[in-house]
Amino acid sequence: MRKIVVGSRRSNLAITQSEWVIEQLEKHAGDSYDFEIKKIVTKGDQILNVTLSKVGGKGLFVKEIEKAMFDKEIDFAVHSMKDMPAVMPKGLVIGSIPVREDHRDAFISNDHIRLEDLRSGAVVGTSSLRRGSQILAARPDLTIQWIRGNIETRMRKLKEENFDAIILAAAGLKRMNWNESIVTQFLEQNVCVPAVGQGALAIECREDDEELLGLLAKINDDYATKTVTAERTFLHLLNGGCSVPIGGYAYLDGDQVVLTALVASADGKTILKEVVRGTNPEEVGKEAAESLKARGAQHLVDEAIEENQE
Ligand SMILES: NCc1[nH]cc(CCC(=O)O)c1CC(=O)O
Numbered sequence: 001m002r003k004i005v006v007g008s009r010r011s012n013l014a015i016t017q018s019e020w021v022i023e024q025l026e027k028h029a030g031d032s033y034d035f036e037i038k039k040i041v042t043k044g045d046q047i048l049n050v051t052l053s054k055v056g057g058k059g060l061f062v063k064e065i066e067k068a069m070f071d072k073e074i075d076f077a078v079h080s081m082k083d084m085p086a087v088m089p090k091g092l093v094i095g096s097i098p099v100r101e102d103h104r105d106a107f108i109s110n111d112h113i114r115l116e117d118l119r120s121g122a123v124v125g126t127s128s129l130r131r132g133s134q135i136l137a138a139r140p141d142l143t144i145q146w147i148r149g150n151i152e153t154r155m156r157k158l159k160e161e162n163f164d165a166i167i168l169a170a171a172g173l174k175r176m177n178w179n180e181s182i183v184t185q186f187l188e189q190n191v192c193v194p195a196v197g198q199g200a201l202a203i204e205c206r207e208d209d210e211e212l213l214g215l216l217a218k219i220n221d222d223y224a225t226k227t228v229t230a231e232r233t234f235l236h237l238l239n240g241g242c243s244v245p246i247g248g249y250a251y252l253d254g255d256q257v258v259l260t261a262l263v264a265s266a267d268g269k270t271i272l273k274e275v276v277r278g279t280n281p282e283e284v285g286k287e288a289a290e291s292l293k294a295r296g297a298q299h300l301v302d303e304a305i306e307e308n309q310e
Pocket residue numbers: 080081082083167168169170171172197198199200
């Protein structure tokens with residue numbers, strides 16, 4: 001019997017996701033493995049009062065966990081795919097991408113007023129440049145206000161503070177078993193292209209742990225792997241980080257990957273969007289990045305990076 005230690009952030013969502021993965025693995029593990037969760041506090045969990053893009057972005061949630069993996073204190077970790085940097089550190093790999101939850105953003109407003117019906121000047125809470133930009137593109141008369149905290153905190157702020165609406169990932173709500181009736185509307189990609197990898201999980205482990213990789217492969221989902229690969233190839237080639245609004249969402253149409261890719265300005269005044277299809281996920285991601293670059297996307301990325309280096 002091998003004991004497998006799973007590193008997890010301490011938030012309810014992170015623990016729920018880790019428990020879900022363990023449950024899936026137990027169906028294949030027989031009596032050979034025993035799983036244990038070890039909670040790890042990350043920088044991203046401690047810093048709650050500033051915009052993520054100002055303090056270093058995505059890596060904040062994974063660094064400590066990756067150190068524990070190198071030190072062999074843990075064997076694997078379950079991350080939200082969208083929190084993963086586009087490039088993996090040497091020695092670690094994504095060993096599995098399980099079946100994907102809902103990829104959409106969920107718009108949640110007081111009194112269930114829809115996005116198109118909000119009064120002019122209404123306040124929408126989000127800490128995501130991508131969501132803020134696309135909301136402003138649809139409704140330039142609204143006000144975006146930064147909001148942070150986990151799902152529970154944001155729901156409380158919607159009720160108690162001066163927000164008319166907030167936007168959360170549908171996947172988080174569904175995994176936490178929140179009643180869908182709290183959602184006013186799910187935003188489709190014609191209104192709000194989701195974050196690359198949104199709704200998918202990344203199981204990260206050491207690249208030389210072949211036994212574990214064999215087990216993780218059993219819960220890998222081919223659909224999620226193809227679509228997320230197209231999205232992440234696009235993200236990687238744009239070299240965007242999270243200081244510029246970037247979105248990407250792919251689905252399969254028969255044997256074709258169909259990727260909607262977006263790069264925008266934070267004020268929503270410039271929205272560059274491409275839909276690319278093809279059979280090879282990497283090629284599709286690459287083509288989307290190149291088409292958007294040809295239309296000036298790199299300019300938006302570089303501008304945003306400069307703005308954030310104050
Ligand atoms: N930005 C934080 C984050 N990272 C992953 C999720 C949950 C949904 C997912 O798996 O994509 C969330 C919450 C949110 O954006 O509302």
